[in-house]
Amino acid sequence: MSKVVIVYHSGSGHTARLAQAVARGAQSVSGTQALLVSVADVEKHWADLDAADAIVFGAPTYMGSASAQFKAFADATAKRWFTLAWKDKLAAGFSNSGSPAGDKLSTLQELAVLAAQHGMLWVGLGLHPMVPSQKHPGQLVNRAGAFLGATAQSPHGAPDAEAPPPVDLETGELLGARVAQAAARWVRGK
Amino acid sequence: MSKVVIVYHSGSGHTARLAQAVARGAQSVSGTQALLVSVADVEKHWADLDAADAIVFGAPTYMGSASAQFKAFADATAKRWFTLAWKDKLAAGFSNSGSPAGDKLSTLQELAVLAAQHGMLWVGLGLHPMVPSQKHPGQLVNRAGAFLGATAQSPHGAPDAEAPPPVDLETGELLGARVAQAAARWVRGK
Amino acid sequence: MSKVVIVYHSGSGHTARLAQAVARGAQSVSGTQALLVSVADVEKHWADLDAADAIVFGAPTYMGSASAQFKAFADATAKRWFTLAWKDKLAAGFSNSGSPAGDKLSTLQELAVLAAQHGMLWVGLGLHPMVPSQKHPGQLVNRAGAFLGATAQSPHGAPDAEAPPPVDLETGELLGARVAQAAARWVRGK
Amino acid sequence: MSKVVIVYHSGSGHTARLAQAVARGAQSVSGTQALLVSVADVEKHWADLDAADAIVFGAPTYMGSASAQFKAFADATAKRWFTLAWKDKLAAGFSNSGSPAGDKLSTLQELAVLAAQHGMLWVGLGLHPMVPSQKHPGQLVNRAGAFLGATAQSPHGAPDAEAPPPVDLETGELLGARVAQAAARWVRGK
Numbered sequence: 001m002s003k004v005v006i007v008y009h010s011g012s013g014h015t016a017r018l019a020q021a022v023a024r025g026a027q028s029v030s031g032t033q034a035l036l037v038s039v040a041d042v043e044k045h046w047a048d049l050d051a052a053d054a055i056v057f058g059a060p061t062y063m064g065s066a067s068a069q070f071k072a073f074a075d076a077t078a079k080r081w082f083t084l085a086w087k088d089k090l091a092a093g094f095s096n097s098g099s100p101a102g103d104k105l106s107t108l109q110e111l112a113v114l115a116a117q118h119g120m121l122w123v124g125l126g127l128h129p130m131v132p133s134q135k136h137p138g139q140l141v142n143r144a145g146a147f148l149g150a151t152a153q154s155p156h157g158a159p160d161a162e163a164p165p166p167v168d169l170e171t172g173e174l175l176g177a178r179v180a181q182a183a184a185r186w187v188r189g190k
Numbered sequence: 191m192s193k194v195v196i197v198y199h200s201g202s203g204h205t206a207r208l209a210q211a212v213a214r215g216a217q218s219v220s221g222t223q224a225l226l227v228s229v230a231d232v233e234k235h236w237a238d239l240d241a242a243d244a245i246v247f248g249a250p251t252y253m254g255s256a257s258a259q260f261k262a263f264a265d266a267t268a269k270r271w272f273t274l275a276w277k278d279k280l281a282a283g284f285s286n287s288g289s290p291a292g293d294k295l296s297t298l299q300e301l302a303v304l305a306a307q308h309g310m311l312w313v314g315l316g317l318h319p320m321v322p323s324q325k326h327p328g329q330l331v332n333r334a335g336a337f338l339g340a341t342a343q344s345p346h347g348a349p350d351a352e353a354p355p356p357v358d359l360e361t362g363e364l365l366g367a368r369v370a371q372a373a374a375r376w377v378r379g380k
Numbered sequence: 381m382s383k384v385v386i387v388y389h390s391g392s393g394h395t396a397r398l399a400q401a402v403a404r405g406a407q408s409v410s411g412t413q414a415l416l417v418s419v420a421d422v423e424k425h426w427a428d429l430d431a432a433d434a435i436v437f438g439a440p441t442y443m444g445s446a447s448a449q450f451k452a453f454a455d456a457t458a459k460r461w462f463t464l465a466w467k468d469k470l471a472a473g474f475s476n477s478g479s480p481a482g483d484k485l486s487t488l489q490e491l492a493v494l495a496a497q498h499g500m501l502w503v504g505l506g507l508h509p510m511v512p513s514q515k516h517p518g519q520l521v522n523r524a525g526a527f528l529g530a531t532a533q534s535p536h537g538a539p540d541a542e543a544p545p546p547v548d549l550e551t552g553e554l555l556g557a558r559v560a561q562a563a564a565r566w567v568r569g570k
Numbered sequence: 571m572s573k574v575v576i577v578y579h580s581g582s583g584h585t586a587r588l589a590q591a592v593a594r595g596a597q598s599v600s601g602t603q604a605l606l607v608s609v610a611d612v613e614k615h616w617a618d619l620d621a622a623d624a625i626v627f628g629a630p631t632y633m634g635s636a637s638a639q640f641k642a643f644a645d646a647t648a649k650r651w652f653t654l655a656w657k658d659k660l661a662a663g664f665s666n667s668g669s670p671a672g673d674k675l676s677t678l679q680e681l682a683v684l685a686a687q688h689g690m691l692w693v694g695l696g697l698h699p700m701v702p703s704q705k706h707p708g709q710l711v712n713r714a715g716a717f718l719g720a721t722a723q724s725p726h727g728a729p730d731a732e733a734p735p736p737v738d739l740e741t742g743e744l745l746g747a748r749v750a751q752a753a754a755r756w757v758r759g760k
Binding site: 274277278280299302303305306307309310311312313314315316317318337338372374375376377378379380 | 464467468470489492493495496497499500501502503504505506507508527528562564565566567568569570
């Protein structure tokens with residue numbers, strides 16, 4: 001059994017839907033226990049984070065980096081950093097914004113540096129760019145072409161039912177599944 | 191009169207077309223002398239670079255950063271760095287790759303750090319993401335949503351006549367014009 | 381007359397001392413009006429920011445990026461971003477942390493991307509690394525070797541009277557003076 | 571048995587010494603086969619890279635990013651990228667430059683993005699900053715405070731016998747050992 005925790009902030013609900021997709025993807029891997037934690041509820045879930053084999057960080061990109069609400073969580077992890085309590089866990093990340101690129105790479109870099117400070121190993125998306133979707137014929141997963149993590153695009157003000165679009169949620173599921181598979185292998189090897 | 195030099199590497203010809211667009215944009219600003227220099231010819235043009243008020247760096251994104259050919263040029267600028275010979279020039283950048291995001295932000299960050307090492311001032315794109323094109327109704331400039339510089343997307347193997355597409359070339363022209371306007375103001379203020 | 385606003389967050393007081401140094405450096409340039417604004421007081425100072433010719437962003441590096449308190453300010457600037465109200469202002473940045481490098485470059489990159497999203501021009505430090513101090517013989521300014529902005533190192537828990545050390549404050553003064561000189565030239569050229 | 575290949579470029583010999591230290595650290599882990607490959611000799615070693623469980627990338631930081639010689643190697647890995655031949659290998663990185671920070675984080679970010687494009691998992695340094703050395707009493711490993719990888723500082727023109735200093739080589743050894751331990755666990759879990 002491997003434990004994957006997805007910890008995220010969402011402003012408008014779009015990143016939350018991407019987080020749910022990542023959790024679905026992780027849960028789809030046999031032997032995985034996936035837990036979705038909003039940073040708003042993190043105070044109840046520090047023990048879950050401490051027990052995780054992999055932690056996936058998710059935040060909207062606001063003004064070119066992770067939202068302040070996510071950053072407040074990241075800063076609060078300093079307590080774990082002082083003892084390197086999360087060393088050797090796996091880590092991954094995802095972000096949503098309003099345009100295809102939208103400086104989301106900057107957010108993913110920020111998350112990867114956060115993970116490195118904790119001594120965690122970073123699991124990227126592991127997909128080529130613009131790969132034909134298995135679920136949505138004629139469409140593409142990883143359509144923006146990102147590699148450090150999963151990215152989604154939600155037009156400003158788009159209703160939850162439409163954004164992020166299904167292929168971006170599928171990209172999130174693929175990241176979740178990849179992290180869960182890596183976590184299972186990492187746990188077995190211990 | 192202000193002098194803008196665009197120095198670039200192009201592998202397949204796509205980045206060269208983007209470079210030409212940046213030069214057209216710069217040249218369109220009254221009182222600007224724009225010069226296009228391929229890194230293959232840079233040995234003949236160091237004096238032009240030294241005399242420039244603004245230098246625009248351009249490279250394709252290969253494996254997540256500027257091409258080795260561009261980097262060889264960047265490394266050769268170390269001779270200028272030792273005397274800070276390019277201090278207080280303006281700088282800007284652009285990149286082309288095969289997918290919308292394609293880690294081109296990583297290349298732009300690399301170019302911005304190069305400029306900072308030289309003591310140059312960095313001029314970003316200065317556009318909102320996904321702005322209606324003036325030239326191509328119904329299409330969008332800065333369609334990927336980049337801010338540190340101009341980005342273009344050319345499908346792998348696309349013929350020169352089609353890639354980068356006209357709106358990405360227009361984005362390049364807008365960067366060129368912006369740099370030329372900034373250079374004119376910067377020269378006047380001296 | 382050119383106006384330079386330094387807007388910063390400080391947790392332990394170390395970044396505040398660096399911010400004061402940047403302000404001193406800016407104020408030392410004839411014809412400059414420098415204003416120091418803590419993000420805690422920013423609600424009273426949006427008009428000052430809107431009227432500035434140059435804005436210098438400063439934050440401690442926590443867990444590899446700007447503190448959440450600074451990020452909350454950065455996110456609040458989105459209101460200006462929607463109208464590109466800060467387009468063509470100059471920008472610069474600084475950061476403090478407990479070790480020489482300490483991923484402060486990550487924070488400076490975050491600040492430079494924030495500035496680019498606003499259409500601002502980024503003014504780096506403009507110094508070689510490890511330059512002999514004018515004020516403190518035998519010591520070095522820009523001792524860590526940073527270029528995108530000014531960096532300082534304050535040992536965790538060091539008293540205010542000792543951290544950041546004088547040469548790092550001098551580095552901050554040099555950034556402030558450089559920004560003020562650039563702002564004066566930029567204003568003259570308008 | 572797990573295989574760790576360290577592939578590096580060195581201009582003055584300083585990065586080569588750091589690479590040797592990383593190899594020593596990897597070799598010190600029981601059951602590890604460590605191989606040191608200069609990018610100048612890479613044509614003879616593609617099969618070794620393809621057979622590796624972990625690849626450690628190393629380059630000097632020139633003008634704020636990896637040297638052109640290293641980048642030429644990175645660009646040549648595109649042939650592996652087209653088939654994702656290196657997917658699920660571990661990756662790590664190191665860099666040397668003349669000042670404590672010296673924008674080496676920019677190089678490590680470049681290497682981490684390269685690894686992510688290949689679908690590799692990134693192993694950071696896993697150390698606190700400024701940790702007391704086990705080998706050199708009174709001195710510090712990870713003295714600059716980097717996390718994405720190992721960094722070393724060699725004064726410009728310093729003789730090989732003195733640069734990088736022993737504590738930076740020890741930092742490299744610690745990275746090598748960490749990568750080898752992670753590779754052993756990753757191989758066992760397969």
